[in-house]
Amino acid sequence: MSASDDPANTTQRTMLSGGPHRPGPRTACIVVILGEGLGRRIDLADAPLLVGRSQEADLVISHKSVSREHCRIWFDGGAYRIRDLGATNRTRVNDLPVEETTLVDGDHIVVGESLLKFIGQSNVEARYHEEIYQLATHDALTDLCNRRHFMEMLDKEIARALRHDRELALCIVDVDLFKPVNDTYGHIAGDEVLRHIAAIVRQHVRGDDIAARIGGEEFAVLLPEGGSAAAQALAERLRAAVAGATFSPGGVPQRITVSVGVATLALPGGTRSALLAAADAALYRAKHEGRNRVCTTG
Numbered sequence: 194m195s196a197s198d199d200p201a202n203t204t205q206r207t208m209l210s211g212g213p214h215r216p217g218p219r220t221a222c223i224v225v226i227l228g229e230g231l232g233r234r235i236d237l238a239d240a241p242l243l244v245g246r247s248q249e250a251d252l253v254i255s256h257k258s259v260s261r262e263h264c265r266i267w268f269d270g271g272a273y274r275i276r277d278l279g280a281t282n283r284t285r286v287n288d289l290p291v292e293e294t295t296l297v298d299g300d301h302i303v304v305g306e307s308l309l310k311f312i313g314q315s316n317v318e319a320r321y322h323e324e325i326y327q328l329a330t331h332d333a334l335t336d337l338c339n340r341r342h343f344m345e346m347l348d349k350e351i352a353r354a355l356r357h358d359r360e361l362a363l364c365i366v367d368v369d370l371f372k373p374v375n376d377t378y379g380h381i382a383g384d385e386v387l388r389h390i391a392a393i394v395r396q397h398v399r400g401d402d403i404a405a406r407i408g409g410e411e412f413a414v415l416l417p418e419g420g421s422a423a424a425q426a427l428a429e430r431l432r433a434a435v436a437g438a439t440f441s442p443g444g445v446p447q448r449i450t451v452s453v454g455v456a457t458l459a460l461p462g463g464t465r466s467a468l469l470a471a472a473d474a475a476l477y478r479a480k481h482e483g484r485n486r487v488c489t490t491g
């Protein structure tokens with residue numbers, strides 16, 4: 194039941210996934226193929242796309258080699274164009290520094306120490322990048338975000354919350370007495386239970402919430418702009434939904450419950466480790482007070 198930062202503390206089994214579930218790309222897109230942001234893909238729509246270190250950018254590349262507003266890409270009616278926005282490390286296209294130029298399929302764009310590729314139309318390569326990104330950021334068993342991706346997003350949301358002095362809440366959801374379920378019905382039946390719980394988590398989160406499987410039988414939900422009351426309410430709904438669901442590992446009806454630890458980011462000055470530790474401490478309390486309950490810190 195630990196939510197420590199150490200990935201070595203988690204047990205994660207590799208299962209075959211049903212594959213990415215996102216739709217394929219519509220038209221042109223930008224893919225980060227090297228450096229910070231590796232694997233990210235942004236579809237280019239009609240609206241201009243700002244690339245930079247600023248959290249307000251459409252493609253955020255959080256690296257010191259990238260200017261806050263580094264370059265802009267837009268559709269001028271006939272083609273996609275790119276303009277450097279006075280970045281300290283000038284934007285380069287196919288190794289040449291640019292002020293403004295038209296992009297063509299396959300162009301390499303250097304932004305700081307990251308390398309982006311412009312893919313001009315929906316094609317197999319764009320779908321390949323999408324699949325790789327999905328595999329790298331999602332958990333194969335449940336299709337929720339994986340731990341590494343969740344931690345990256347947690348860092349981003351913490352930075353945003355601190356900058357705008359906004360609330361941020363975290364729930365850590367741990368399955369109660371899961372070891373006996375595995376021991377009695379086997380790991381495959383246990384995996385089915387985890388998938389079912391993940392589906393319940395997915396049903397209960399809202400659009401902006403970020404849900405992940407961060408450990409073997411441990412899930413997390415991050416609520417950007419969410420305060421303690423909203424997080425507690427969500428945690429309680431999740432707890433009740435799991436307690437009320439029918440699980441039948443190995444075909445045998447079985448009551449499964451979860452305990453939830455809720456914490457909010459301290460403003461100002463909160464850190465990732467303090468937020469995780471606070472949620473973990475609340476979870477520990479929920480376990481020790483009898484499980485199947487929600488506890489809160491902070």
Ligand SMILES: Nc1nc2c(ncn2[C@@H]2O[C@H](COP(=O)(O)OP(=O)(O)OP(=O)(O)O)[C@@H](O)[C@H]2O)c(=O)[nH]1
Binds near residue numbers: 334373380387480
């Ligand atoms: N089926 C399955 N089991 C897993 C997976 N990852 C971890 N587990 C199991 O989850 C169980 C976690 O057990 P414990 O950490 O002892 O905790 P618990 O029995 O749930 O008890 P409490 O957390 O104290 O309520 C272990 O039996 C792990 O083998 C997985 O991917 N699939």
